[in-house]
Amino acid sequence: MTSALTRLADWSAGTPRRLWLISFALFFTLTGSWAAASPLGSSPDEHAHFIRAAAVARGQIGGTEVMVPHTVAGIEGHFAETGVQLPEWYRNLPTVHECYSWKERQPASCAPSLGNSGKTAQATTAAGRYHPGYYLVTGWPSLLVDGPKGLYLMRFMSALLCSALLASAVVTAAEWRRRSLAMLGVFAAATPMTLYMSGMVNPSGGEIAAGILVWTALLSIVLSPDPVLLNRRLARLGIGGLVLINIRPLGLIWFGGAVVFCLLLTQRRGLLGQVLRRKALWLWTALLGLATAGALLWAAKHPDNSKIDIPDSLTTGVAAKRTLGNTEVYIKQMLGFFGWLDTPAPAFMYLVWMAVLATVVVLALVHGRARDVVALLGMLVAVVMVPVVAQASQAERIGMVWQGRYLLPFAVGLPLMAVAVCATRAPERGLPWRRLVGLCAVTLVLADVAAFYWTLRRFAVGTGGSWVATSAHWAPPGGWVFWTCLYAVAACAVVLPALLPDRRGEAVRFPDLGSPRTGRRSRVPEPA
DSSP, X not given: OHHHHHHHHHHHTSSHHHHHHHHHHHHHHHHHHHHHHSOTTOSTTHHHHHHHHHHHHTTOSSOEEEEXXXXXXXXXXXXXXXXXXXXXXXXXXXXXXXTTTTOTTSOGGGOOOOOOOOOEEEEEETTTTSOSHXXXXXXXXXXXXXXXXXXXXXXXXXXXXXXXXXXXXXXXXXXXXXXXXXXXHHHHHSOHHHHHHHTSSSHHHHHHHHHHHHHHHHHHHHHSOOTTTHHHHXXXXXXXXXXXXXXXXXXXXXXXXXXXXXXXXXXXXXXXHHHHTOHHXXXXXXXXXXXXXXXXXXXXXXXXXXXXXXXXXXXXXXXXXXXXXXXXXXXXXXXXXXXXXXXXXXXXXXXXXXXXXXXXXXXXXXXXXXXXXHHHHHHXXXXXXXXXXXXXXXXXXXXXOOOGGGTHHHHTHHHHHHHHHHHHHSOSSSSOHHHHHHHHHHHHHHHHHHHHHHXXXXXXXXXXXXXXXXXXXXXOTTOHHHHHHHHHHHHHHHTGGGGSOOOOSOOOOOTTOBOTTTOSBOOOOOOO
């Protein structure tokens, strides 16, 4: 059995193109399973993103500002939303989840029908101020297929985008000599919450997946330099950066943070000079500069004019104290807190993921050099303090609205930095690294599948129902058994490349890569 898995893993990692295609297919199976097995509108604010995507696909990039009364985190106010013209049934989306959201024992079977009226009417969306790029990618299926089928297709488009970014991160990690450790970092960063949001129509999914690619490419450039692979890594960094900067307003901050922390790890003399001499760097820098200017201009022209009744008791100090006290909640939300933040994953998932993260971080602190330790400790502090600073500075204007997934595009850097330090600093002998990676990969798979089934069960029978949803009140298209089995198979298969033995000094062979100057194939040994 072990040899068969090894042969399958070796075959899947034979070439970058093959590894990318297989990783893409498996990640799409995972994210697509979340898309198909979750009730429509069951994720945070998905109704607003459905409406925004359908409107952008119809050429409605902007719209009329409409003040809509809302209560968010116990605070009442009138929120500035965007009015667009869509088929009338889109107006039912904001309420379709209300009968079961925040009612954990209630399955999703109570959700009303969306209707099928083709008459055009005004629908409002709180996502009208967001950059239209993501919605152009996800919204066009609504022009071809109407009703729930079109909404599911929108989800699958989001899953396709995120899966492509995640597959590129896997290929980048596989270029390391100690590839098993590097790929373990990618799989640890792709938490169940990452895969869940990737399958929803929500820019958070693309933002997180882009963050994983950005971190993986940056760490490869600074810690595993290879002149033959540099242009390709710069291209992946540029693509990930373009998505990250344009998809949500915070993307520029997360990209800048990744650059700063990765530069802290740079200890090779002359490396920055080699990178700065590459024309590809300046090409991608120019593109990222234009994207940044466009994102800032879009944000400046689309301010939030909401009027929220913030209580006088919610001061900056109070908000900071509350946010710091919620650190554990935010960490759980980054790992897996599904539905409208009303469906936590099983405790087993949190314990496993935290154990894996703690293991790689401790090993990195033990084996890292002084600068590595400073960077890792800085990341740990940032993961805790960034939400405190961000929410405290805005609480008197918008209230306590922070969610863990907002930080995830940046926080994914912690496991990726830790495994990168281990792969470059830790001796290959002294610890059974291959067994450790295998154990971590297996436990992550079990935790991931447990989180998927636990969430599907909540929607099928509610948290008070049977542990085995044999008499499901609600079932996704295809049934819960099919999606659970498919997810389990894909979750096992996607980590197989991390079980490959590491390269031991031989040349890194990528048949479709050539020397940037001669175009010939190059076999350049990759430094540790």
